[in-house]
Amino acid sequence: MNRDKLTIKKFHEGLKKKDFSAREVVSDYINSINADSVVKPFLSLDEQGAIHVAEEVDGIIARGENIGPIAGVPIGIKDNILMEGKRATAGSKILEHYIGSYDATVIKKLKDSKAVILGKTNLDEFAMGSSTENSAFHVTKNPHDTERVPGGSSGGSAAAVAGDFSLCAFGSDTGGSIRQPAAFCGIVGLKPTYGSVSRFGLIALASSLDQIGPFAKTVEDSAILFDAIKGYDPHDATSSKDEYGPTAEYDEEHTRALTLGVPKEYFREGIDSDVADAVMNAIDVFRKKGFSIKEVSLPHSKYALSCYYIILPAEVSTNLARFDGIRYGRNSEKNSLWDIYKETRGRGFGDEVKRRMLLGTFVLSAGHYDAYYAKAQKVRTLIMNDFEKAFDTKNEGVDAILAPVTPSVAFKFGEKVANPLSMYLSDTFTIPANFAGVPALSLPVKKYPLGGKELPIGFQIIGKPFHEKDILGLGMWYEKEVGA
């Protein structure tokens, strides 16, 4: 069994044919994590729990009973998703000793499906960052070039899958935190429609934008994982009751009938020419095979970055107020309540978190609210309207949009740390889909084997709300076409 050749589908078939046991495969992944001292995608491991579930799955197979599509599948979980009784640090010193007090709905679904959770993966502190350099614990490296970042904030999850330390993983995407690391690491990442996957048990960054989604080696695997976690959850008020069937079944007729759009504004400024060329070549693959492709306009997307870094810090300053040294662990011996707040937060939060909280407090404060926060929310409306118009198929609109994920390939460690604004710019093509709430798939333009000495480039397929089937279908078609 070669881990690098394994997909969820192949693993499932191999288990059923008894080519290997779940325990063997899970042990192999755990051994690879323990033997690694370079990439370091994980913050904590649950070896005992993982082996226990793998043995349960082997028992089910031995009894001749059926197993579900992700039973026994080794999975990494971003460390901002709660698991009962397990550490949940969110990559922050302030939660270094925090133990999850309940299972996130996504975790419950994975456990019910008998998936094997290997452990918790590294991330930028509270998911704030684009390189995983903001983790309070250690740096995770890009398996394709260990001098470069894996992307962020879900860099641990992306590096785990790309480096074959985990068959698949989950992360969260607030402004590109699944799609950007997937692109940097040459794997597939899906940000689902806002409301399609429960956020219950996800440590909030910006509640109006956060979504949990999968990392995998193929689009088909991403669809299998999405099917496993999607659905209404009464514990999340923004969870949607929209029902849609399985997305993992590829529908050739449906997919080939989809009309595609290319936003002209995404290829003009701020994108490296090699990235733009690679994405254009990917678009040409669709064009040459007869897909209907037209130019669309998303004129306000260029303002998304400014809006994001107003709205997100505003939500951050509110969401992170709860970490006060009173309920989630204390790092202060002071006697006064105010001093406990200040010392715990002063010692517990890193620089980027502090910067964003201060920015958020500023844009929400009296005298500045209208100029920044209210203005950004109005421009957000315009960004959403652009997508609505582009997807209005009754009026010359399209079914899906093809676009770049990142303006450049993975950058080197330390390259953008000193200038936060330059770091923020790496989110420029991913943020608009979060504002519009629409689903977006990040997939590599071609297969990037480890050791191939090429830095991966990805492209996005953005769909209508609750139309994951469209973008996953297009992704599956593309993978078959280019042999990815």
Next chain:
Amino acid sequence: METPITKETLEHLIELSKMELDEAREEKILLDLRRILEYFSELNNVSTDTIAPAVGGSFNKDIVRADESKDVFIEENLIGQFPKAHETLLCVPSVFEKNEDI
């Protein structure tokens, strides 16, 4: 957009956010915030006079639910995270300071 953020304003924000920053970090963050806020001035180019602000990200039209209590959480797991607890209550230092004049 507006005048650059001042050192005094930053210190007020640090107080409002209930955090501590050393002098060197304060200097760096002040420069970062000025640069970031200056970048936001591009939003002045967008006419939004007739545009309603966006609210939230949800596609749901109706999120009202019955006002029923549900035992979602395991009490011991939550209380176990408190630095100090008395039975099921969370212990915190006094919120009000003693005023000897009263």
